[in-house]
Amino acid sequence: MKVYIGDVKKEVGWTSKESLSKNFPPLSFGEEKIPFAQPVRVDLTVTNFGPGLLLEGKIETALIFPCSRCLEPFIHKMEAPLKLEFRNLDRITRESDFEAEAKSADDMYYYHEEDAEIDIERGVIDALLVYFPMKPICAEECQGLCPICGINLNQSHCDCKKTNIDPRLAALRKIKLEK
Structure with a gap:
């Protein structure tokens, strides 16, 4: 998922709006593969703030999760905010600047002066993973599986x-309560 930055990177204070859409492969989450039910859509604003570019916006998509109660697959719509900071590697010249950048490298992204596009796919995936549901359930009324026979209690009794x-x-059970 690439964002065009050719014009914005030229002048401090310039902004541009971008709308992107891409089909992503299934996400690996532990041992599970979580497939996307629709393309990932990203609406963002790119701002040149001097030492780099700030990308802010919103991610919208839908994923297919297995329900934590009944194990049936269901579609879960997701929205997540996106905020990425890209620094221009060609403007980092002093050794102290490199050390400061190394401390914040986990949440910082980089581009070169000659780059006309930057790839935001890793940042989009990281933002989605933060908003994954801890225990996805297909519906609040989901009864789950019988703990004895394993039958889906939503479909039969x-x-x-x-x-x-x-x-x-x-x-x-041995405790007797007095009235």
């Missing part, structure tokens, strides 16, 4: 007796 108590809490 089972006759399993669910009186099994967690053995770690079994001692609590």
